Amino acid sequence: MAQHYVSLLFLFFAFTFTCSVAKMVPAVFVFGDSLADVGNNNYLTLSIAKANFPHNGVDFPGKKPTGRFSNGRNAADFLAEKLGLPTSPPYLSLKFASNKSNAFLGGVSFASGGAGILDGTDRLFRQAISLSNQVEYYATVYATLVEQLGSVEAQKYFSKSLYAIVIGSNDILGFFKAGSDVHLKNTPQELVDSMTLMMTGYLKRLYNLGARKFVVVGIPAIGCCPSQRNQNKTGACNEESNYWCNKYNEGAKSLLQAMKTEFKDINYAFFDSYNVLLNFIQKPANYGFIEVKAACCGLGNLNAVVPCIPISHYCPKRTDHVFWDLYHPTEAAAKIFIDTIFDGSQQYVSPVNVRQLVAL
Numbered sequence: 001m002a003q004h005y006v007s008l009l010f011l012f013f014a015f016t017f018t019c020s021v022a023k024m025v026p027a028v029f030v031f032g033d034s035l036a037d038v039g040n041n042n043y044l045t046l047s048i049a050k051a052n053f054p055h056n057g058v059d060f061p062g063k064k065p066t067g068r069f070s071n072g073r074n075a076a077d078f079l080a081e082k083l084g085l086p087t088s089p090p091y092l093s094l095k096f097a098s099n100k101s102n103a104f105l106g107g108v109s110f111a112s113g114g115a116g117i118l119d120g121t122d123r124l125f126r127q128a129i130s131l132s133n134q135v136e137y138y139a140t141v142y143a144t145l146v147e148q149l150g151s152v153e154a155q156k157y158f159s160k161s162l163y164a165i166v167i168g169s170n171d172i173l174g175f176f177k178a179g180s181d182v183h184l185k186n187t188p189q190e191l192v193d194s195m196t197l198m199m200t201g202y203l204k205r206l207y208n209l210g211a212r213k214f215v216v217v218g219i220p221a222i223g224c225c226p227s228q229r230n231q232n233k234t235g236a237c238n239e240e241s242n243y244w245c246n247k248y249n250e251g252a253k254s255l256l257q258a259m260k261t262e263f264k265d266i267n268y269a270f271f272d273s274y275n276v277l278l279n280f281i282q283k284p285a286n287y288g289f290i291e292v293k294a295a296c297c298g299l300g301n302l303n304a305v306v307p308c309i310p311i312s313h314y315c316p317k318r319t320d321h322v323f324w325d326l327y328h329p330t331e332a333a334a335k336i337f338i339d340t341i342f343d344g345s346q347q348y349v350s351p352v353n354v355r356q357l358v359a360l
């Protein structure tokens with residue numbers, strides 16, 4: 001009998017121990033665009049930024065198209081996995097959850113394909129959850145959890161959670177799109193300045209709603225994605241959009257530094273996805289890639305003339321390719337992004353990486 005109790009006790013401790021080691025933070029709240037969308041856009045009837053059909057998901061468990069713009073899992077999935085959490089569910093899928101605070105507890109994703117930092121960018125693909133709406137949705141989640149956990153517990157819970165923000169590509173893409181009206185009214189410097197200004201406001205609002213640990217992903221070198229290369233006869237990267245992505249990233253880095261000075265109790269990891277993507281393109285063999293220009297799934301020049309829709313072709317070996325479709329990375333590329341954001345050196349993720357951020 002006594003022996004039974006001992007072994008039961010042992011099992012109990014072994015279990016709680018592995019659980020607490022496995023889960024590194026209470027929750028991840030995800031804000032962003034199609035690089036992180038795990039299904040919100042499936043609920044937006046007017047949006048043309050959708051991925052809930054083949055060949056998306058061809059490498060996802062069960063070969064299931066889920067709304068992820070990927071052949072398999074995306075950056076949000078890999079980040080959650082590293083943290084020992086299930087992927088934060090799409091906010092719009094929780095509308096009918098019977099117990100909302102229960103559904104929200106492990107984190108929620110507000111990311112929506114086609115979203116931008118600026119209101120109006122979401123019209124690029126007709127409908128998306130703009131960053132301003134994402135933050136307002138989070139405010140309702142915040143209120144529900146404060147009511148559930150009580151104010152003191154809730155503040156502890158929020159301050160240990162991660163707030164991952166992956167956005168900005170669509171603002172730049174929209175600006176440089178032929179015939180864009182923002183382009184006619186503003187200079188690219190004005191665009192980038194208003195992006196950083198708006199981002200500052202959203203970060204402060206999240207701070208006031210309990211957020212203390214931010215994971216901010218800079219804009220990748222989107223001038224090198226197949227859709228942009230396809231616009232140049234030589235297939236070269238669009239240097240102008242790359243230049244302004246870089247400019248925005250510099251602005252975002254300084255705004256985070258300034259926020260840290262103003263609010264001493266925040267911490268953040270800023271990820272230089274721009275240069276990590278350029279590394280893939282310049283030294284593909286180091287990362288196991290062979291094809292860095294063409295999309296895996298699509299039709300026409302660089303598989304970028306027709307997007308990844310059911311009639312498109314897709315490549316047999318997805319792990320060879322940096323790009324899954326005309327805009328988005330393959331699962332293989334997303335995995336390396338997250339490995340780097342988690343454990344990478346200060347050259348790519350600063351002032352700390354996500355593993356260090358969690359421990360702070």
Ligand SMILES: *[C@@H]1O[C@H](CO)[C@@H](O)[C@H](O)[C@H]1NC(C)=O
Pocket residue numbers: 099100101102148
């Ligand atoms: C909802 O879930 C929370 C957290 O798991 C729990 O504490 C609470 O009792 C649940 N509420 C109802 C009405 O079931």
Ligand SMILES: *[C@@H]1O[C@H](CO)[C@@H](O)[C@H](O)[C@H]1NC(C)=O
Pocket residue numbers: 231232233234236237239
């Ligand atoms: C095509 O790319 C080359 C090399 O970057 C550049 O010099 C040229 O201006 C580009 N052409 C267009 C139409 O963007």
